[in-house]
Amino acid sequence: VKFDEVNEDYFKAAKKAQFISGIMMPVMQFVGNLGYVGVCVAGGIFVTNGTLQVGDIQSFTQYVQLFTQPISSVANIANIIQSTIASAERVFEMMDEEEEKDEIPANVNQVAGEEHSIVFDHVKFGYTPDKPLMTDLNIHVEEGQMVAIVGPTGAGKTTIINLLMRFYDVDGGQIRMKGIDTRDMTKDAVREKFGMVLQDTWLFNGTIADNIAYGREGATKDEVIGAAKAAYADDFIRRLPNGYDTVLNEEGSNISQGQKQLLTIARAILSDPSILILDEATS
Known part of the structure; x- marks a missing residue:
């Protein structure tokens, strides 16, 4: 019920916003044309009376266009400006958050019997x-x-x-x-003990060897191959045209989803963590 209420409120607000943003430009063009017509009518009267010349009227029509054009442009992007302001509020809210303080390890006694x-x-x-x-x-x-x-x-x-x-x-x-x-x-001391493989894979544009080696700085080629074998990824890697030197694109779409998952598992194995977490990584 709450979802339906929120969804209905969002629908009404979005409908109103789209209507206003869609009608803004035609309204501004209509107002600009009214000004153009007003200049022409008033100018015709003044020309008839001999107060102004025809060239003066032409100048005024150009002035009206120069004046209304930037206003129309601003009105056309009014919805974008509002979205930008809303986004800026979220960005500044995050920037105003208090910074985490530097942590100092406490002197504690280890609980007996829980060493492992x-x-x-x-x-x-x-x-x-x-x-x-x-x-x-x-x-x-x-x-x-x-x-x-x-x-x-x-x-x-x-x-x-x-x-x-x-x-x-x-x-x-x-x-x-x-x-x-x-x-x-x-927090650094806690997190360095973990290796984690998520359900959503993350690979970067580079060779397969580079993607696996990202798990530990300074890893050798033999260690990368060993991690791939442990993750059962070595077999499919060697069947690729360039083996471990095969370059993955930005989306990693030149290998299957399952193969990408094996590479991230190999990366975690290479990091050799004390604790390995698989968050639905084989789903």
């Missing part, structure tokens, strides 16, 4: 205070363990990843990595 694990300890979190998404989440993952998080859309799968990587901090409880509360670690 990730622990969600009675975690509470919500994107807004009045709508908690999770209230008592407990997860214990040991080193070398593979964990699958399954649930419908909106269940909080991606939220768990965001909390783990400190894109958000918990409202209650703790998230501990190797016995240390992640809030006592810098």
Whole structure:
């Protein structure tokens, strides 16, 4: 019901905006023509009375056109100006956000028995205070363990990843990595432990080897090939005309979606992270 109300309000506003922007130019042209007619009528009277010459009337008609043309141009782009102002408000709102402060690692004691694990300890979190998404989440993952998080859309799968990587901090409880509360670690220190493969692939214009090597600075060709083999991408790469030197275009459309996914997995493997996250990467 709420969606229908918002959608109806948006429809009415968009309809009104399109009507006004569409009628603006014809109205300005009509007003400009009225001025042209007014000059001609008044000028004809003055010429008849001998007050003005015909050349003066011609000059005035040109003056009217010079005056109305920029006004008509501004009116024609009025909708674009309004969109620009609305966009600028969002840009400046982001620019006015407070900068993140430099973090200093805290001196903390490691929790005994958690040297090789990730622990969600009675975690509470919500994107807004009045709508908690999770209230008592407990997860214990040991080193070398593979964990699958399954649930419908909106269940909080991606939220768990965001909390783990400190894109958000918990409202209650703790998230501990190797016995240390992640809030006592810098965000860089937390995130450097992760390799992540998203559902949407990202490849740049360059060779396949360069795209895989992006996972770690200074990676050798043998390490790139090793990562590709681990991701089961080596076979299809070698079947390409130029192998690892095959150049991908901007959209990566010269290889299939599945092949692009394998390349991003190989890139994550090459980075050799402590924790590897696959966010629906094989869907």
